[in-house]
């Protein structure tokens with residue numbers, strides 16, 4: 437269950453262009469969060485909280501890792517914080533990835549840009565269950581690449597850049613063939629990427645994590661909706677998601 | 688004696704604080720944070736005659752000291768609200784105010800009438816001021832003749848006290864207030880959001896899919912205070928004030944301007960505990976400025992001409 441918590445910033449480092457990795461400490465969230473859930477972070481001087489995915493958890497140390505890209509005023513403000521300061525967050529929010537407990541299955545993780553972080557905690561959790569992991573990580577250019585080594589430790593890993601400045605050239609969908617056989621996939625990234633993936637992998641079981649501008653972040657304001665395929669209704673990304681079955685929503 | 692208590696038509700409020708319509712859904716989400724019995728009342732999300740899916744996304748944008756929203760009255764429809772949502776809220780010791788909306792006079796009547804089925808709703812908030820739907824809503828809220836007509840129709844259709852929610856998107860709010868008072872309104876609720884727009888630089892297009900949205904939050908508080916101050920001097924029905932409230936000091940300012948109770952909207956998004964925190968801080972704030980009770984402060988900021 438989500439709570440309003442203070443988290444203490446333990447460490448802060450830039451890991452790629454405009455991309456910050458922050459490790460924060462909080463017992464409640466670290467013990468209860470599941471892969472795919474997010475923190476709704478209050479930023480000084482801003483009306484609305486910012487949703488940021490949980491990228492990793494260390495239960496022994498009570499820490500949560502988040503990664504964010506500086507894209508606007510809120511994330512720029514977050515990038516001025518230093519270890520020892522604290523953040524006011526709601527968390528853990530939303531419903532994460534449903535984890536397939538089938539032994540011996542092979543799972544493909546497909547991440548694009550700042551959609552890569554939640555897949556790391558997911559991949560780590562799956563790898564602990566002896567599930568085989570293959571990952572494809574897409575970035576704009578070499579300067580934005582992060583966590584390649586961490587994903588390589590989980591299994592076979594492909595990096596793709598739009599301009600070919602690192603790894604394969606092209607989009608993540610161009611590499612899916614190279615990845616070989618898999619049973620199901622999990623993906624998070626920009627909407628055009630998710631559209632391309634779900635179209636290409638139609639028929640394969642998959643789960644995708646979505647983004648939308650949020651008001652409350654707790655399911656009360658109806659800001660963050662996505663149309664569902666059946667019945668013409670809407671689901672709330674903040675509380676029904678952010679993770680959905682690929683077949684469930686209309687992108 | 689409870690110095691926070693206020694009695695209004697249909698509403699015996701143990702304190703004057705309630706979440707504003709559309710910012711609290713039907714209470715379930717915030718009930719996970721605190722006991723809703725702490726609240727003076729709850730203003731439910733707008734109910735329409737049948738289910739509405741609302742507008743495409745993006746539906747919200749952040750602004751300096753506020754936000755824009757164009758949700759478009761997404762709600763499951765009045766029957767489902769009565770069946771599934773009202774009984775949940777009725778578990779709490781708080782008053783329930785149903786916000787009603789429609790595209791036509793007939794839809795307003797239908798929704799108002801439907802709430803006669805339940806004993807758990809204590810008052811209606813007649814939303815004639817939603818800027819975010821294509822038909823209905825706003826035209827009822829900007830034309831005094833139309834506003835009076837819908838107020839009269841709803842009064843006739845319902846056995847509950849009716850608080851008419853006024854739009855700030857008018858040149859003469861006093862005229863609107865007088866028109867609905869004459870048409871039988873039991874109270875007023877003000878203000879709804881101010882129509883605004885944000886242009887997204889990367890796409891060079893309006894950010895909100897509906898193009899325009901309603902501005903809420905601290906940015907609109909001075910507008911709300913001014914409008915309540917003006918209206919209070921021309922009507923004798925009570926006013927529930929709202930617009931940018933996030934502290935007990937803000938609440939006192941609304942009381943001084945002439946509000947008898949105060950709703951909190953956008954502030955819930957940043958701080959889910961904002962309502963109980965305000966309720967807790969209110970006695971001390973009243974005392975600090977020399978008031979014995981909420982009742983004592985109402986309208987005391989008005990300078991007699």
Ligand SMILES: Cc1cc2nc3c(=O)[nH]c(=O)nc-3n(C[C@H](O)[C@H](O)[C@H](O)COP(=O)(O)OP(=O)(O)OC[C@H]3O[C@@H](n4cnc5c(N)ncnc54)[C@H](O)[C@@H]3O)c2cc1C
Nearest residue numbers: 486487488489503504505508509510511550647648649678
């Ligand atoms: C469930 C979820 C998980 C996310 N996880 C991460 C993550 O792990 N790392 C990361 O860097 N980013 C993540 N994002 C995107 C992140 O929330 C936005 O980049 C961030 O809110 C931008 O804030 P800003 O003030 O810098 O930008 P501005 O453009 O100045 O923000 C203005 C407003 O728009 C909202 N907004 C802007 N872009 C987005 C967006 N893409 N998604 C949702 N709201 C947006 C902001 O929250 C704010 O309310 C996630 C988004 C969602 C919905």
Ligand SMILES: Cc1cc2nc3c(=O)[nH]c(=O)nc-3n(C[C@H](O)[C@H](O)[C@H](O)COP(=O)(O)O)c2cc1C
Nearest residue numbers: 707708709733756814878879903904930931952953
């Ligand atoms: C996301 C959102 C949804 C809203 N939905 C409704 C609604 O359904 N009916 C209504 O009468 N007002 C609605 N409002 C307006 C609020 O009830 C309130 O009048 C306004 O936001 C000003 O108060 P605030 O500044 O405290 O938010 C909504 C406001 C927001 C921000």
Ligand code: FES
Nearest residue numbers: 651652653658674
């Ligand atoms: S952000 Fe309010 S319902 Fe999702």
